[in-house]
Structure formats: C-alpha cells, structure tokens
Amino acid sequence: MIGPDPVWRLTPALGAPLGRGRLRVTPEDFQVDEQLAFTPAGEGEHLMLQVCKRNANTDTVARHLARQAGVRAKNVGYCGMKDRHAVTTQWFSLPWPIKRDLPDPAAWSDPGQGIHIRQLDRHDRKLRRGAHAANRFRLVLRLETPLDPTAVAERLDQMRACGVPNGFGPQRFGWGGSNLERFEAQDRPTGIVLSAARSALFNHVLEQRITDGSWDQLIPGEWVCLSGSRSGFLAESVDETLLARLKAGDLHPSGPMPGRAGDGPAGEALAREQAWLAPASKWLEKLGVCGVDALRRPLRVIPQHLQWEQEDRDSLTLCFELPPGSFATSVVAECIETD
Incomplete structure (x- = not known):
C-alpha cells in the first residue's frame, strides 16, 4: 500500500499540534450544514427536501426518502456524502409530478432513524454531486491537554493566510x-x-x-x-x-x-x-x-469564516466553511492531534 501510514494521516504542515483531544465524543460535537449555491425554484417536476440527520449516513436517508416517495433510490439526488457520526443538514431531490400535492414533512420524518425533514419545495431538476457551494462546520474538540490561547489564535491566523x-x-x-x-x-x-x-x-x-x-x-x-x-x-x-x-x-x-x-x-x-x-x-x-x-x-x-472559542479549559470549538470535497479533519489536524 502506498502513501502515509495510515494513508489519511498527513504530516502537519504548519507546525506541531498545539494539544491533544477527541473529536465526535457525541454526534453534536461534529455538525455540518450544507450551503447551496441556489434556492429551490419553487416549481418543476422534482421535490427538494432539506434533511437534518443524526447518526445516519446519506445512503440511509436516500433510501428512506425513496420509500416514502415510491421511487427507486437511484432517482434520489444529493450533492455529496455527509458524515454518519454527526449532526448534518443536507439537501435531497426526487421526482415529483406536477399534479401531486406536496407531502407533509413531519409525516416523512423518522426520529427513530435520526431523520428530520426541515423544509421542502419544488425544483426543476435533480440535484447533482458537487452542486452545493460549501459545507459549514461547527466542531467541538474534547481536550486532553491544556491549550495556550495565544498559540491557537496564531495558528488560525496561519490557516487564514496560507x-x-x-x-x-x-x-x-x-x-x-x-x-x-x-x-x-x-x-x-x-x-x-x-x-x-x-x-x-x-x-x-x-x-x-x-x-x-x-x-x-x-x-x-x-x-x-x-x-x-x-x-x-x-x-x-x-x-x-x-x-x-x-x-x-x-x-x-x-x-x-x-x-x-x-x-x-x-x-x-x-x-x-x-x-x-x-x-x-x-x-x-x-x-x-x-x-x-x-x-x-x-x-x-483555505478555510473561510474561521473562528474559535473556548468556553472552558476542557473543550475547543472551531467554526469554518470549506468547499465541496474538502475534509474538516484537515483543519483539525493542523491544530489538535486526535485519534
């Protein structure tokens, strides 16, 4: 096998980690909000649904929506895969005839699977991979070592610059x-x-x-x-x-x-x-x-809107946006060492 060992653990580029901590202690510690580059058209033969999922993967949600709509899972569109062990919000689309009334979001939700339909509207086409503008993250790291606030601020300035x-x-x-x-x-x-x-x-x-x-x-x-x-x-x-x-x-x-x-x-x-x-x-x-x-x-x-806060000595919260296809763990790794 070629590459780093493990293949996803790259050498930190901005210097040694500032501390050590744990990510995803709870699903709420890893929150992702998908940002679209457009708004639903409000008309057309497709239905767009904004779904908040907890401890569920994207394929599970797609299959659930397909069953509710009576369509094949392959006809359900979405912009990208989102983390399972997290609380994430993302958009899905599926075919929906003009003459068919819009469904009740509450009736299509499934709290048992961690699936909640936040809103829905008509649209004129299927969602394609990478059609979103960005992913907005809010990550809480549970610290195992103390942090120097000055060092954290300087490290984030590095990230904003390069x-x-x-x-x-x-x-x-x-x-x-x-x-x-x-x-x-x-x-x-x-x-x-x-x-x-x-x-x-x-x-x-x-x-x-x-x-x-x-x-x-x-x-x-x-x-x-x-x-x-x-x-x-x-x-x-x-x-x-x-x-x-x-x-x-x-x-x-x-x-x-x-x-x-x-x-x-x-x-x-x-x-x-x-x-x-x-x-x-x-x-x-x-x-x-x-x-x-x-x-x-x-x-x-380059992370956008990069901010941090520390409510207590035992945690660090990072908030930022990344373009489609980039991984939040790349930002974390340049600041805090995790498993």
Whole structure:
C-alpha cells in the first residue's frame, strides 16, 4: 500500500499540534450544514427536501426518502456524502409530478432513524454531486491537554493566510483502509473503492510536497487550480503575478487524481510526480483500465469564516466553511492531534 501510514494521516504542515483531544465524543460535537449555491425554484417536476440527520449516513436517508416517495433510490439526488457520526443538514431531490400535492414533512420524518425533514419545495431538476457551494462546520474538540490561547489564535491566523493541506480524510478509505484492500483484490473496482485508490495516491503526492515544503507553493511546470472552479492552467514558469494570486488565495498548486490521460503538470513538477508515483505503477495501470479520467485537485484549501472559542479549559470549538470535497479533519489536524 502506498502513501502515509495510515494513508489519511498527513504530516502537519504548519507546525506541531498545539494539544491533544477527541473529536465526535457525541454526534453534536461534529455538525455540518450544507450551503447551496441556489434556492429551490419553487416549481418543476422534482421535490427538494432539506434533511437534518443524526447518526445516519446519506445512503440511509436516500433510501428512506425513496420509500416514502415510491421511487427507486437511484432517482434520489444529493450533492455529496455527509458524515454518519454527526449532526448534518443536507439537501435531497426526487421526482415529483406536477399534479401531486406536496407531502407533509413531519409525516416523512423518522426520529427513530435520526431523520428530520426541515423544509421542502419544488425544483426543476435533480440535484447533482458537487452542486452545493460549501459545507459549514461547527466542531467541538474534547481536550486532553491544556491549550495556550495565544498559540491557537496564531495558528488560525496561519490557516487564514496560507490554508491547510487539502488531504482526504479517513471517511474516504473505509474502516481501517478497507476500501484500499478491496481495490487491490477486485479486477475492476468501481465507485467509492475506485475513489479511495485515487485519493490515496493524491495523499501520497501531497505528503511529499508537505515534506519538501512546496504544498502551498508553485513550482515550474505546475498545473494550477483556480479557486472556486474546476478549471486550471499550466504554469510553465512562476512569475510575480502568479505569486501574488497565490498569496491572495485566487489559485492553488495541484496534485493528481490519477486515471486516463488528462490535464496535468509539465517539466519539473511532472518529473517530481512521476518519481513519487513510480512505486504505484500497478495501481496506475489498473486505474487506466477502469476507464476513469484523470483530474487535478488543489493541494491546499483555505478555510473561510474561521473562528474559535473556548468556553472552558476542557473543550475547543472551531467554526469554518470549506468547499465541496474538502475534509474538516484537515483543519483539525493542523491544530489538535486526535485519534
């Protein structure tokens, strides 16, 4: 298996953790609120539902809504998977004929499964993955060691200025990395198993760039990702204009989500990636055979609206927003060491 051990535990990039604590002691310690980039249209042949779930995974909610609506689970849309051991709010969609009256949110809720329908409205299309603007987090860490408030404030200032490594968290890899074992065992893996292998390779490259100090820097031949966009461009050289945009958070260095040929680095940046990924040649070959297209992912993410509070010596609360696909544990890891 390639990458850090475990594959989701990257070397801290901003310095040693400021203390040690526990995350998710209760589901309420990990709260996520999905932020849409739009509002429901109020008309159309789809139904959008905002659901608050506690100790339930996204697939469980999707199947529950499918049963209530009398549709297939595959016809239920959502923007992304949300944590199970948490209290999370997210949107779902499902087909709903024009002539059919809107359902009663209370009747569709299931407190026994931790599913509560907060609101619903008509919409004109199915929700697609990544259609949300951001995820808003409120995390409570139960501290096992005392914290220096000055050090916490300084560390969060670092995060606001240069961001944190945009690694994939443990949720991506299954319990104990089981999705990676399944990738190696299966001839043509699909879905989350395929994604786990690509994520592990990305984390491996990110770990190398944390080690050499370039995770938040541009190197010649970098494929640059634009902030808030899936677009990017090749930077054959690095000039003052690019460095200014990097400092402003307008663009980011990138790492590979391997697959079939796609956009990518050149020159020095390409040579480094090829050397780092050489031990994973069998994985790369399998990804190519599986027909997944290569993509680029930003190596760093800058938390927005990052705030902290400490009501007592035994806990630390962090609040922030991240774009779709980024993991809250990446922010926590740069401040507090957890299991």
